[in-house]
Amino acid sequence: xxxxxxxxxxxxxxxxxxxxxxxxxxxxxxxxxxxxxxxxxxxxxxxxxxxxxxxxxxxxxxxxxxxxxxxxxxxxxxxxxxxxxxxxxxxxxxxxxxxxxxxxxxxxxxxxxxxxxxxxxxxxxxxxxxxxxxxxxxxxxxxxxxxxxxxxxxxxxxxxxxxxxxxxxxxxxxxxxxxxxxxxxxxxxxxxxxxxxxxxxxxxxxxxxxxxxxxxxxxxxxxxxxxxxxxxxxxxxxxxxxxxxxxxxxxxxxxxxxxxxxxxxxxxxxxxxxxxxxxxxxxxxxxxxxxxxxxxxxxxxxxxxxxxxxxxxxxxxxxxxxxxxxxxxxxxxxxxxxxxxxxxx
Numbered sequence: 001x002x003x004x005x006x007x008x009x010x011x012x013x014x015x016x017x018x019x020x021x022x023x024x025x026x027x028x029x030x031x032x033x034x035x036x037x038x039x040x041x042x043x044x045x046x047x048x049x050x051x052x053x054x055x056x057x058x059x060x061x062x063x064x065x066x067x068x069x070x071x072x073x074x075x076x077x078x079x080x081x082x083x084x085x086x087x088x089x090x091x092x093x094x095x096x097x098x099x100x101x102x103x104x105x106x107x108x109x110x111x112x113x114x115x116x117x118x119x120x121x122x123x124x125x126x127x128x129x130x131x132x133x134x135x136x137x138x139x140x141x142x143x144x145x146x147x148x149x150x151x152x153x154x155x156x157x158x159x160x161x162x163x164x165x166x167x168x169x170x171x172x173x174x175x176x177x178x179x180x181x182x183x184x185x186x187x188x189x190x191x192x193x194x195x196x197x198x199x200x201x202x203x204x205x206x207x208x209x210x211x212x213x214x215x216x217x218x219x220x221x222x223x224x225x226x227x228x229x230x231x232x233x234x235x236x237x238x239x240x241x242x243x244x245x246x247x248x249x250x251x252x253x254x255x256x257x258x259x260x261x262x263x264x265x266x267x268x269x270x271x272x273x274x275x276x277x278x279x280x281x282x283x284x285x286x287x288x289x290x291x292x293x294x295x296x297x298x299x300x301x302x303x304x305x306x307x308x309x310x311x312x313x314x315x316x317x318x319x320x321x322x323x324x325x326x327x328x329x330x331x332x333x334x335x336x337x338x339x340x341x342x343x344x345x
Contacts (some may be wrong), residue, residue, distance in 0.1 A: 011056050013049040018080035019063045020044055022073050033062035050278055057139075064145045071179040074145050078152035092221035093157065097213035100128045100206040102161065105222055107131065116146065123203055130200040135174075144175050147197050148182055154199060155185045161210045172198040238273045239284050246288035251312035254289060256281050290326040293319075297331055298338040304331045 016039065023030035034041055037058035043049050051059075067073045089105070096102035107118040116138065121130030133150050135143050151173070158166040171186050172194035183190060188200075245262050246253045253259040259281070260267040271281055289311050296307045308319035323331050 011051060011053045013044055013046065013051050015081070016051055016056055016059050017044050019059065019077055021080070022077045023063065023066060025076075026067075026070070026073055028066045033059060033066060036062050052278075057142075060142055060145070061139060064142055067145075069144075071148065071181060074148045075152055075182060078149040079156070081149060081153040088221055088225040092218060092225050094161075095214045095218040095221055096161065096210060097215040097218055098207060098209055099158075099162075099201070101213070101215075101218060102158070102210070103128045103131045103206070105218070105225075108222070108225070116150065121198060121200065127203045128206045129203050130198055132199075133197040134195070147173060147175055148179075150197055151182060152185055158199075161212060163211045166201070167205060168199055168201055170198075170200040172196070172200075238270075239277065239279045242270070242274065242281065242284045243288045243291075246285050247292055250289055250292050251310060254285055254312045259285070286322070286326060290323070293323055293331070294327070294334065294338075297335040298342075307331070 016034075020030045020034070023033060031041070034044065037055050039051060039055050039059055043051055063077070092105040093102055096105055103120045107120050117134045117136060119132050119134075120128045121132055123129050131154075133147075133154075135146055138146060151171070155166065155168075165187055168186060168188040170189050170191060172191045174194050174196055176192055178190055178192055241263060242259060245259050249258075249262070253262055256267045256271065260270040263270060265273070274281055274284065293307055293311060296302055296310065297304075302310075304319070305316045308316040311319060313319040313322070320330055323329075323334070327334060329337070
């Protein structure tokens with residue numbers, strides 16, 4: 001998936017929850033990792049909870065930094081990734097009637113966890129003979145962990161659907177050496193040092209039916225997943241659009257109705273478009289107001305009372321309460337710290 005779409009998503013909390021559990025079992029500081037990624041601990045255990053995708057990525061970086069090539073912990077984390085963690089797409093994979101249908105469903109999305117891109121490998125006549133995982137936008141330090149995660153999750157899922165060890169003919173790995181404990185997941189030859197993670201199989205395997213597949217259910221889940229994708233693509237970058245509208249006239253567009261008027265949509269439509277990408281108007285507005293206030297406090301001599309009026313607050317006390325909620329400090333303390341940093345630099 002592309003960074004431009006990933007950064008506007010909220011994702012299920014399954015991934016962070018699983019990684020926290022691994023860190024806790026290994027007696028590693030998962031609380032500090034959450035704090036460094038700016039994730040509320042309550043959001044990790046909340047049923048049907050979601051987390052901003054950017055924060056999920058930040059937490060994965062914290063996880064990798066703490067585990068430092070502990071392949072055993074990476075594999076333990078990988079075992080927690082199942083098709084159920086991917087919502088409608090996961091159910092589309094779980095009900096695939098054939099290997100080819102599974103590969104098509106797996107590669108039909110652009111919002112996979114961890115910013116990976118999935119594409120089928122095809123023969124000259126169009127037969128699916130494998131699947132490829134690549135990581136074009138992923139931070140380099142996350143690639144080894146992601147490879148182990150996807151190697152484990154893919155081999156386990158396909159073997160479960162196949163009801164036997166899946167007959168790969170070859171697996172290519174984009175790292176220089178694969179740990180022995182991970183190599184046991186694959187019975188086929190393994191080639192290291194490739195440009196992407198690739199799973200190859202015989203063309204005849206693609207048409208073989210999965211014993212637990214269900215074509216009717218699969219079609220329904222593919223349709224549901226497609227609707228999610230189409231809806232997301234149709235929204236555009238509404239959080240950024242709202243942010244720009246609020247910053248352009250914070251005293252007016254801090255209200256939903258005014259912002260909607262400025263953007264030529266109804267308040268209900270604007271709220272719905274934001275909800276489709278996991279955002280809320282109040283959340284986006286507060287982020288924009290915080291940016292404006294921080295800039296004015298850092299780069300101007302306007303008194304707090306004036307900045308309060310610019311942002312549309314009725315009195316400085318209300319602005320101070322809001323600013324403390326956004327940043328954890330008062331406007332005057334923030335200005336003093338900002339000027340101290342400026343002098344020091």
